[in-house]
Amino acid sequence: MKKSSFFILMIAIVGGVSGAWYFSNSLPQADASEHLEKKPGKEDRTLDEKSVAKLNNLSSDNENQVNISNTSRSYAPFPSGGSLYELEKYMSQGIIPTTENINKALDRVKNASGDELVTLTRILARLYDRSNNAKDNDKIIAALSDSARSADKLVASSAAVGLARMGGTIPGVETALAAAKASGALSADMYEGERVWVALSSPPTEQARILGEIAETKNKYATRVTAFVLLGHPDAVKVLEPESKSILKEMVINTEPEFSKYFNEAGLSDLFIYSDWLQLYGKLESPDNWTVAQEKIIERLEYHESDPRAIVAYLYGIQGRKAQRDPELIEGLARITEKANVYFDQFPNNQHIAYLRKTISEYAKN
Numbered sequence: 001m002k003k004s005s006f007f008i009l010m011i012a013i014v015g016g017v018s019g020a021w022y023f024s025n026s027l028p029q030a031d032a033s034e035h036l037e038k039k040p041g042k043e044d045r046t047l048d049e050k051s052v053a054k055l056n057n058l059s060s061d062n063e064n065q066v067n068i069s070n071t072s073r074s075y076a077p078f079p080s081g082g083s084l085y086e087l088e089k090y091m092s093q094g095i096i097p098t099t100e101n102i103n104k105a106l107d108r109v110k111n112a113s114g115d116e117l118v119t120l121t122r123i124l125a126r127l128y129d130r131s132n133n134a135k136d137n138d139k140i141i142a143a144l145s146d147s148a149r150s151a152d153k154l155v156a157s158s159a160a161v162g163l164a165r166m167g168g169t170i171p172g173v174e175t176a177l178a179a180a181k182a183s184g185a186l187s188a189d190m191y192e193g194e195r196v197w198v199a200l201s202s203p204p205t206e207q208a209r210i211l212g213e214i215a216e217t218k219n220k221y222a223t224r225v226t227a228f229v230l231l232g233h234p235d236a237v238k239v240l241e242p243e244s245k246s247i248l249k250e251m252v253i254n255t256e257p258e259f260s261k262y263f264n265e266a267g268l269s270d271l272f273i274y275s276d277w278l279q280l281y282g283k284l285e286s287p288d289n290w291t292v293a294q295e296k297i298i299e300r301l302e303y304h305e306s307d308p309r310a311i312v313a314y315l316y317g318i319q320g321r322k323a324q325r326d327p328e329l330i331e332g333l334a335r336i337t338e339k340a341n342v343y344f345d346q347f348p349n350n351q352h353i354a355y356l357r358k359t360i361s362e363y364a365k366n
């Protein structure tokens with residue numbers, strides 16, 4: 001990979017206000033409540049729904065790093081005192097990565113604990129800025145690295161994830177993730193998912209190594225994160241090194257999502273997950289040509305997929321709907337739609353199946 005290509009990929013994965021780190025509801029989340037094993041001791045904390053939501057929606061993207069010249073919103077200085085509510089309000093107002101704000105945040109971290117410290121780790125991750133003073137960034141990295149080893153698992157998770165989202169060039173990021181996993185703060189799913197962020201924003205040699213290690217685990221959650229990142233930033237696939245792309249292709253094939261064992265169930269969540277998996281498969285096969293990518297997907301669905309719900313997932317998805325308007329795809333779509341209709345015919349009294357059939361039919365008409 002040329003140096004310029006690496007920086008294109010780096011910007012796409014972890015760059016600025018364009019939303020490269022945007023963490024929407026569609027992003028797969030490993031449920032923190034499933035993986036934080038409770039052990040007796042003063043440091044243990046009970047994860048209520050609010051706490052789990054905080055962890056599962058954690059993002060250290062730069063969406064809150066703002067242009068100070070933007071006057072459409074009001075931006076407050078970092079609150080040197082006050083409640084947890086005021087910290088969270090500060091994040092919602094927009095975070096400006098100045099030395100003063102960074103130092104105030106770091107000072108407050110020294111005496112913080114619990115939910116306050118979780119929130120502060122999120123703020124520190126967002127204060128990290130590649131255009132900022134290197135000494136400020138080093139202090140942020142050091143503070144988050146310490147927090148990633150916290151006995152409080154929610155704090156450790158928050159800090160480790162923050163470091164991972166800051167990019168693969170962050171010193172010690174892999175060590176911090178490994179420490180959080182070893183302590184039980186990160187589950188196997190969360191650990192491999194965060195390593196995807198690290199890998200895709202790492203230099204070529206390191207990228208291939210980390211992706212290879214992730215691929216060996218055959219972790220399906222990691223593939224879902226990969227789909228979220230690469231499908232959100234199409235140019236990122238184009239600049240991947242051939243070795244990295246080859247590893248990802250193998251990883252995708254080995255982590256195909258599964259549907260319910262009950263044949264009459266085709267839940268929307270399962271359909272969306274499978275649809276993203278198909279699009280990642282197609283994107284890796286043809287990064288530069290959307291139509292060819294869809295042809296590859298349709299070919300796979302027609303000849304290699306035995307479960308018709310895979311076809312339903314494609315036809316119901318956004319790209320499947322778009323494909324209905326591409327003349328070059330009509331014949332292939334017609335063939336796989338026939339297979340989907342055979343599946344639909346088996347459950348004439350199933351209202352959900354009827355809804356899927358009607359919706360897909362309307363897509364084809366429009």
